[in-house]
Amino acid sequence: MANKIKVATTSLAGCFGCHMSFLDIDERLVTLVEHVQFDRSPLTDIEHCSSDCDIGLIEGGVCNSENVHTLREFRKQCKILVAVGACAINGGLPAMRNFIPLEECLAEAYLHGIGVENAHVPNDEELPLLLDKVRPIHEVVKIDYFLPGCPPSADVFWKFLTDLLAGSQPKLDYELVHFD
Amino acid sequence: MTKTLTIDGKTIPFQDGQTIIEAATAAGVYIPHLCHHPEFTPHGSCKLCSVKVNGRVCSACTFPAAEGQDVINNSQELNDDRQKITQMLFVEGNHFCPSCEKTGNCQLQAVAYHLNMLDDHFPLFFHNRNVDASHSDVLIDHNRCIFCTLCVRASIEQDGKNVFAIAGRGINKHLAVNSATGLLKDSDLDKNDKAAHICPTGAILIKRTGYQVPIGQRLYDHQEIDAVSLAHETEQRHGE
Amino acid sequence: MKAFLEQLAAKYQHNATNLLAILRAVQARFHYIPEAAITTLADLLSIPRTQILAVAEFYSFFHLTPKGQYEVFISDSITDHMLGKHELMAYLSERLQVAVGEVRADGLVSLDNTSCTGLCDQGPAGLVNGLALTNLDKARIDLIAELINQQKPLSEWPKHLFAVNDNIQQTGLLLASAITPGQGLTTTFTRGITQTLAEIDLSGLRGRGGAGFKTALKWRFCSEEPETERYVVCNADEGEPGTFKDRVLLNSYAEQVFEGMTIAAAIIGAKQGFLYLRGEYLFLYEKLLALLEQRRQAGLLGQNILGQGITFDIEICLGAGAYICGEESALIESLEGKMGIPRNRPPYPVSSGYLGKPTIVNNVETYLAAAAIAVNGGAWFANLGTEKSKGTKILSISGDCKRPGIYEVPFGITVQAVLDLCGADDVFGVQIGGPSGMFISNQELHRKLAFEDLATGGSFIIFDNSRELLAIVKNFTHFFAHESCGFCTPCRVGTSLLQKQLDKIVDGHGSAGDVVALEELCRLIKQYSHCGLGQTAANPILTTLERYPEIYQAQLKQISYEPGFDLDAALATARRLANRDDAGAHLAQIGEEHD
Numbered sequence A: 001m002a003n004k005i006k007v008a009t010t011s012l013a014g015c016f017g018c019h020m021s022f023l024d025i026d027e028r029l030v031t032l033v034e035h036v037q038f039d040r041s042p043l044t045d046i047e048h049c050s051s052d053c054d055i056g057l058i059e060g061g062v063c064n065s066e067n068v069h070t071l072r073e074f075r076k077q078c079k080i081l082v083a084v085g086a087c088a089i090n091g092g093l094p095a096m097r098n099f100i101p102l103e104e105c106l107a108e109a110y111l112h113g114i115g116v117e118n119a120h121v122p123n124d125e126e127l128p129l130l131l132d133k134v135r136p137i138h139e140v141v142k143i144d145y146f147l148p149g150c151p152p153s154a155d156v157f158w159k160f161l162t163d164l165l166a167g168s169q170p171k172l173d174y175e176l177v178h179f180d
Numbered sequence B: 001m002t003k004t005l006t007i008d009g010k011t012i013p014f015q016d017g018q019t020i021i022e023a024a025t026a027a028g029v030y031i032p033h034l035c036h037h038p039e040f041t042p043h044g045s046c047k048l049c050s051v052k053v054n055g056r057v058c059s060a061c062t063f064p065a066a067e068g069q070d071v072i073n074n075s076q077e078l079n080d081d082r083q084k085i086t087q088m089l090f091v092e093g094n095h096f097c098p099s100c101e102k103t104g105n106c107q108l109q110a111v112a113y114h115l116n117m118l119d120d121h122f123p124l125f126f127h128n129r130n131v132d133a134s135h136s137d138v139l140i141d142h143n144r145c146i147f148c149t150l151c152v153r154a155s156i157e158q159d160g161k162n163v164f165a166i167a168g169r170g171i172n173k174h175l176a177v178n179s180a181t182g183l184l185k186d187s188d189l190d191k192n193d194k195a196a197h198i199c200p201t202g203a204i205l206i207k208r209t210g211y212q213v214p215i216g217q218r219l220y221d222h223q224e225i226d227a228v229s230l231a232h233e234t235e236q237r238h239g240e
Numbered sequence C: 001m002k003a004f005l006e007q008l009a010a011k012y013q014h015n016a017t018n019l020l021a022i023l024r025a026v027q028a029r030f031h032y033i034p035e036a037a038i039t040t041l042a043d044l045l046s047i048p049r050t051q052i053l054a055v056a057e058f059y060s061f062f063h064l065t066p067k068g069q070y071e072v073f074i075s076d077s078i079t080d081h082m083l084g085k086h087e088l089m090a091y092l093s094e095r096l097q098v099a100v101g102e103v104r105a106d107g108l109v110s111l112d113n114t115s116c117t118g119l120c121d122q123g124p125a126g127l128v129n130g131l132a133l134t135n136l137d138k139a140r141i142d143l144i145a146e147l148i149n150q151q152k153p154l155s156e157w158p159k160h161l162f163a164v165n166d167n168i169q170q171t172g173l174l175l176a177s178a179i180t181p182g183q184g185l186t187t188t189f190t191r192g193i194t195q196t197l198a199e200i201d202l203s204g205l206r207g208r209g210g211a212g213f214k215t216a217l218k219w220r221f222c223s224e225e226p227e228t229e230r231y232v233v234c235n236a237d238e239g240e241p242g243t244f245k246d247r248v249l250l251n252s253y254a255e256q257v258f259e260g261m262t263i264a265a266a267i268i269g270a271k272q273g274f275l276y277l278r279g280e281y282l283f284l285y286e287k288l289l290a291l292l293e294q295r296r297q298a299g300l301l302g303q304n305i306l307g308q309g310i311t312f313d314i315e316i317c318l319g320a321g322a323y324i325c326g327e328e329s330a331l332i333e334s335l336e337g338k339m340g341i342p343r344n345r346p347p348y349p350v351s352s353g354y355l356g357k358p359t360i361v362n363n364v365e366t367y368l369a370a371a372a373i374a375v376n377g378g379a380w381f382a383n384l385g386t387e388k389s390k391g392t393k394i395l396s397i398s399g400d401c402k403r404p405g406i407y408e409v410p411f412g413i414t415v416q417a418v419l420d421l422c423g424a425d426d427v428f429g430v431q432i433g434g435p436s437g438m439f440i441s442n443q444e445l446h447r448k449l450a451f452e453d454l455a456t457g458g459s460f461i462i463f464d465n466s467r468e469l470l471a472i473v474k475n476f477t478h479f480f481a482h483e484s485c486g487f488c489t490p491c492r493v494g495t496s497l498l499q500k501q502l503d504k505i506v507d508g509h510g511s512a513g514d515v516v517a518l519e520e521l522c523r524l525i526k527q528y529s530h531c532g533l534g535q536t537a538a539n540p541i542l543t544t545l546e547r548y549p550e551i552y553q554a555q556l557k558q559i560s561y562e563p564g565f566d567l568d569a570a571l572a573t574a575r576r577l578a579n580r581d582d583a584g585a586h587l588a589q590i591g592e593e594h595d
């Protein structure tokens, strides 16, 4: 089908919990794939977004330089970009490191922590560098929709996507709005 | 003859000395609020209860009801702005609901749900705030304090103590504990004090009661705060 | 310390309403408010220690950690900046070997910024241990640094460093001739108290602090309250940047101000008055105390004033660095020894003010005018001015003009006429009424100073075409965020967000949506804030955005979005720790899609 909606997904500083929850729509997935084609996503192993993605679902906050690049790619290639879950929306659990200076975090992990051998902060150029703070994604690129929850329930994904597919403004009813 | 005012076109009776929110609640009309509590002196700081009285923005929890007032409460415009004010409270503190024991029972969160708030909208402050776990029965997580002063008022007005205060200026405001060390353990707070139970958010928690009610079955999980708040009021009145 | 505190508490009758005065003394003695002092004072004053802590944290001139034996503050008003404050501060910091915001390692000196000190016509200005320093330049800074390093007591510093000039450039109805002490009271008693209130009513006098409430009406309301213990308060907090006329009035016309207060007391039936003097005007304190004593000796204050059986006295209370304390109900809280947090209204101070008793709060100039009206009659005053703005207004003029200083002008005068008086040309715009007022452009100079058009408490700051608009707006916006008392959400959080959002645009990181977001914030803060501070905090942005949208637009990038923080800088720590500087160790501020 040529006119299937292209959906890309990724997890930045997240735990894949949102992805798991998405899959919890269970048998409704079958209906969904009639209308939807997955592009870049952990579900497909496609490495880069095609240029004409309709919807990008982002789980997780921005904690390192690679996250920034990925997020920018999604913003560039997706018409609609969606922040999925607490971490994407406010940094979530990973952002709890924001209250400890990065220097201390790295020192604890690589220099002085218990059991550290060959103490040095990894400096391989392949490795992404950490930002001083974990940021919600709306502070780095423009976001069109937010799906709160930790994780958002399968019903949230379903309601959101079916609303969009039906061409209407997605609307989450009371029971679907959760921050936990 | 009873005096009346109108809220969103509905005629509502009131008695002299009542605030707009008191008149509204008695008549079964919910006005969003956080720092207001019917048992304590009005404070007027959160501004969630902002309504338009004869076209002028007023805080319903402090503004006296008066004959013939035309009050607008449940308009899209006001609710949109209340959502923004709620978002300000979220970005100011550090509200990681998934790791907060108050989730599902929290009024800040419930107001946010009620206003269909989906995101924080503003940049987050990520100010470093402490946790005071010194007290044997009560915990303070300053990350979640919204400076509503309910604990302050409850301690003074009901417990006859003076355990809490709000100190500091502007964005540096913080909850202070009245003890030589500044720690809760050295204050005269008792876990049965009203002040230990009044916090609308997860800033003051009773220890060892965590997660007794599972997430998903908590106060606001299936009931909106307007219904909960009005039902609570009715209960209180019948109880008297 | 214990003995010192006990003496201090005794001096202030162990009365917690005097907490500010007590903490001022502690700060002056120890250069901070020690933990132990809080504990002891809580005992001595029978108040919770949290009240002391709260007050100590609230006011800018109290500190919980030690400051230098010489506490130096430099005024951060826009007018100081226009006079080269930025460079001077750097120079001072270098000469004193202390960073801004820090205490030197030897504890001798600390240096910091402070909000406008009310010396805009003779800046850059500063404070050393609370005393005003004027006309700062490199030579004076060299001298100051030397005096500090030699640990010379302030009493031995050359007097010219502390010289404060009146700079009265134009006098009128009020300033041309002061009344003689007692004249106002004598006429009041001769004419009769009710008739004098009628004269003040006839004069059309409206409050000079900015809001313009009819003075006679306020006094009548207060006098009609059932509660008979009533208070007279003179608001000399003068914190609005660019305002300094009350300083001059209290330096050279204080007797007349006190006389106005005493007449007000006779009218409303008050026995006690307060002059709430901003801490920055400490240099006036002793002089004013002496004047009060003089008036007592002359039978113009105290028991049985002029033999009329009326008792009234005035106490001077010093502030401690908080603009919000100019707001009348916050001022009253401060007088009661608390944080300056505006009260809920109603009730208004006229019915429930100081200690819950009926209280009138008026501006210095209002009392000055009332005293003159008592002598000369209402018609004398009402002859000048416009229909709704009678009489004259005393302006504090600063910024780009040849003759900054004090001007008394009739209400209804055009801005252009004022600019001609003070010798301003090449004008870009004028800030009328201070940051909380309005910025007008050079296309509006025909507008009139009057409650009908441009209301003003007297601040008049002139900017010529060499000035950068956004730098001005930024200074004002930061001022409000710094001075927000923090009571209500929209102002506490909103002014901080506004500061961030404006900085993002001014620093060149804004995109199309950012001005929209800025306007939205402005609207929220203006509409929902609890008091006048929040309700006007967005005015610098709103009034300039309306007039110069193109200046804001020119700052914006033609992209859809840019982060509000510096992405590459956010990697700096990681870069340093990993010892990397390769291309992959950096981030562009905006994504490649914008190349």
Ligand SMILES: Cc1cc2nc3c(=O)[nH]c(=O)nc-3n(C[C@H](O)[C@H](O)[C@H](O)COP(=O)(O)O)c2cc1C
Pocket: C206, C207, C208, C209, C210, C211, C212, C213, C235, C236, C237, C238, C239, C240, C323, C324, C325, C326, C327, C328, C329, C361, C362, C363, C364, C366, C531, C532, C533
């Ligand atoms: C933030 C704020 C600061 C104020 N500062 C002053 C001030 O420094 N001096 C003053 O006279 N009025 C000030 N006012 C106005 C006072 O609240 C009050 O209206 C005034 O003192 C009344 O006196 P008047 O009627 O003589 O003007 C301020 C108001 C606000 C909201």
Ligand code: SF4
Pocket: A179, B094, B095, B096, B097, B098, B100, B101, B102, B103, B104, B106, B107, B108, B109, B144, B201, B202, B203
């Ligand atoms: S206090 Fe309420 S809003 Fe804050 S984290 Fe806890 S549940 Fe969430």
Ligand code: SF4
Pocket: B144, B145, B146, B147, B148, B149, B150, B151, B152, B175, B198, B199, B200, B201, B203, B204
């Ligand atoms: S701790 Fe709770 S009750 Fe006390 S001020 Fe903070 S939010 Fe309000």
Ligand code: SF4
Pocket: C324, C341, C342, C483, C484, C485, C486, C487, C488, C489, C491, C492, C529, C530, C531, C532, C533, C534, C535
């Ligand atoms: S508007 Fe600002 S200054 Fe006024 S009460 Fe609110 S926080 Fe305080």
Ligand code: FES
Pocket: B032, B033, B034, B035, B036, B043, B044, B045, B046, B047, B048, B049, B050, B059, B060, B061, B062
């Ligand atoms: S509930 Fe009225 S201001 Fe908070």
